[in-house]
Amino acid sequence: MHALAVDRQTALARVIAVTNDKGGVGKTSIVANLGGQLAAAGYRVLLVDLNRQANLADDLGTRGTSVDDQGEGLLTGIVLEGRHPLPVAFGVRPNLDLVCGGTRLEALTPLMVSKTMGSPGSSGQSSPFLALADVLAPVAEHYDVILIDCPPENFILTDLALGAARWVIMPTKTDIGGLVGMTLVAERFAKAQQINPSLGLLGAVLFATGTKATAIHAAARSAISAAFGGQSPLFTTVVRHAERTAQDARRLGKLAHELEAEAAQQPAWWVTLRNHGEPQAPRLSATAASVAADYRELAYEVLNVLRSMEQAEQAGAALGAAGERA
Amino acid sequence: MSVDLSAQFGRSGAAQARELGALLPPRPPRAAASEQLDDSTPAAGEVSTEAEAIPQASADDNTGSPVDDQSARRSAPSRRLQPAPAEVDQTQSFQIPVYVLPAAKAAAQQRRARDRVTNAEVAFSAIDATFPKLQQLLQSRRTVQRKAGSLFPARRQRTRGSSAEPQSRRVAWVLQATAEELGVLDSLVVELGAESRSELIAAALEADLLTKSRR
Numbered sequence: 001m002h003a004l005a006v007d008r009q010t011a012l013a014r015v016i017a018v019t020n021d022k023g024g025v026g027k028t029s030i031v032a033n034l035g036g037q038l039a040a041a042g043y044r045v046l047l048v049d050l051n052r053q054a055n056l057a058d059d060l061g062t063r064g065t066s067v068d069d070q071g072e073g074l075l076t077g078i079v080l081e082g083r084h085p086l087p088v089a090f091g092v093r094p095n096l097d098l099v100c101g102g103t104r105l106e107a108l109t110p111l112m113v114s115k116t117m118g119s120p121g122s123s124g125q126s127s128p129f130l131a132l133a134d135v136l137a138p139v140a141e142h143y144d145v146i147l148i149d150c151p152p153e154n155f156i157l158t159d160l161a162l163g164a165a166r167w168v169i170m171p172t173k174t175d176i177g178g179l180v181g182m183t184l185v186a187e188r189f190a191k192a193q194q195i196n197p198s199l200g201l202l203g204a205v206l207f208a209t210g211t212k213a214t215a216i217h218a219a220a221r222s223a224i225s226a227a228f229g230g231q232s233p234l235f236t237t238v239v240r241h242a243e244r245t246a247q248d249a250r251r252l253g254k255l256a257h258e259l260e261a262e263a264a265q266q267p268a269w270w271v272t273l274r275n276h277g278e279p280q281a282p283r284l285s286a287t288a289a290s291v292a293a294d295y296r297e298l299a300y301e302v303l304n305v306l307r308s309m310e311q312a313e314q315a316g317a318a319l320g321a322a323g324e325r326a
Numbered sequence: 327m328s329v330d331l332s333a334q335f336g337r338s339g340a341a342q343a344r345e346l347g348a349l350l351p352p353r354p355p356r357a358a359a360s361e362q363l364d365d366s367t368p369a370a371g372e373v374s375t376e377a378e379a380i381p382q383a384s385a386d387d388n389t390g391s392p393v394d395d396q397s398a399r400r401s402a403p404s405r406r407l408q409p410a411p412a413e414v415d416q417t418q419s420f421q422i423p424v425y426v427l428p429a430a431k432a433a434a435q436q437r438r439a440r441d442r443v444t445n446a447e448v449a450f451s452a453i454d455a456t457f458p459k460l461q462q463l464l465q466s467r468r469t470v471q472r473k474a475g476s477l478f479p480a481r482r483q484r485t486r487g488s489s490a491e492p493q494s495r496r497v498a499w500v501l502q503a504t505a506e507e508l509g510v511l512d513s514l515v516v517e518l519g520a521e522s523r524s525e526l527i528a529a530a531l532e533a534d535l536l537t538k539s540r541r
């Protein structure tokens with residue numbers, strides 16, 4: 001392998017693309033909250049938003065603030081092929097930085113199309129779909145984990161993310177749509193491995209659809225396991241369905257664990273009950289604590305899987321080196 | 327759908343880690359602040375110190391504590407994979423044993439599982455729901471109901487528990503409250519004339535979960 005490619009691979013060893021071709025399965029919520037949990041736990045985290053709609057900015061409360069460049073910085077970085085440092089919004093939370101998405105990303109699609117025409121899969125030149133990898137590689141060393149929030153139904157941007165990622169996390173809902181979305185990702189995944197051979201599936205996350213869904217969860221689990229030849233990619237943590245908390249989060253630009261803390265601070269429920277007459281801020285749903293706990297467990301599980309994969313890899317590398325010497 | 331996605335994706339990290347036996351997750355570092363969802367049931371009638379979640383001393387896990395100086399960290403990229411230590415805003419929580427009728431405990435457990443909420447949330451929404459009549463509920467709990475037509479008025483009960491009918495013997499149900507919630511509960515205890523937090527919560531819980539039709 002090229003020395004350059006090896007460097008890139010090392011730099012990007014902790015880049016995780018959160019993707020599913022299907023919309024509304026929890027990609028953005030997972031990027032925001034998984035990132036938020038890891039950052040709160042002391043890891044250095046970068047979030048990259050590849051969405052035109054930039055819901056990540058809503059979840060983090062950065063929309064319309066001075067850091068919100070609507071994806072301009074990311075676009076410029078890719079246009080200039082990494083010759084210009086990627087602008088990063090530092091400290092949107094302690095330990096948490098952001099590369100913004102937004103409407104400027106619309107320009108990426110035609111750009112990538114023209115780049116693809118320019119280099120019809122010639123192997124001498126690096127693939128245009130390594131553009132994001134090249135842009136991220138120089139900043140990646142500053143982070144313990146980088147999470148990419150992928151858009152739904154957009155092959156080109158998904159391909160860019162898969163060209164830059166070491167790992168994929170696929171959120172899915174309990175309905176059949178999630179599985180269809182996974183199948184579509186599977187095609188892109190196989191294709192991306194041609195330019196990014198180290199790409200691997202870290203796991204899939206079940207995003208609950210209802211409150212009383214134990215049987216439905218079980219059915220979804222076995223359907224997904226079956227679709228993976230009995231080797232279920234699902235993490236054990238399920239992100240519970242909590243519509244009010246999700247709405248609070250996006251409305252207020254707060255992560256679940258931040259809502260958890262605020263819900264604990266708000267006036268006692270009985271005070272609110274009594275002051276009927278006075279205008280009151282809407283109460284935060286106390287379920288935020290439970291949702292935050294789900295993300296905490298997910299974060300922990302992701303760290304565990306990452307750690308064991310990296311350990312296995314190191315052991316494998318050591319074995320390989322020993323084999324070469326023998 | 328008959329696809330084999332493992333053909334494209336290969337084996338996931340999650341599946342491999344499972345096989346490696348690496349997925350025996352000790353509690354997440356900050357899980358102490360949250361309550362577990364699997365119910366730990368204290369033996370009926372026992373004074374139990376068993377809690378929904380027992381905060382774990384995690385001093386041993388706190389290796390690789392994050393560096394506070396951001397610039398230092400930026401210049402020396404770290405690749406830590408130790409679970410990071412608990413965050414600062416670890417709200418301390420307190421166990422509150424509540425003595426409730428076995429049926430109310432069962433109903434509370436059902437409610438908790440159905441709504442995937444904590445015992446504290448079940449208790450607080452019961453207080454919410456019964457608040458206007460809670461004082462009266464507390465009073466009526468303490469009066470011995472005389473036989474219909476008795477010449478004697480109802481009388482405040484002295485010795486509860488030991489002399490109580492078997493079906494009214496109460497069992498422990500434990501919830502986990504923050505300091506702030508504790509303060510609120512205590513002020514309600516005083517204000518409504520309850521004997522204890524346990525009595526306050528039990529009155530609300532039994533009225534809310536046992537008397538009205540299921541929500």
Ligand SMILES: Nc1ncnc2c1ncn2[C@@H]1O[C@H](COP(=O)(O)OP(=O)(O)OP(=O)(O)O)[C@@H](O)[C@H]1O
Pocket residue numbers: 022023024025026027028029030051055150151152239240241242243246247250291
């Ligand atoms: N735990 C939850 N329970 C219920 N609804 C949720 C939960 N978390 C997020 N939501 C809501 O579900 C919707 C989809 O979530 P999200 O935006 O994270 O998915 P997505 O896959 O990123 O969507 P898109 O494909 O449109 O980018 C949002 O409206 C969000 O507010």
Ligand SMILES: [Mg+2]
Pocket residue numbers: 027028029051055149150151
């Ligand atoms: Mg999204």
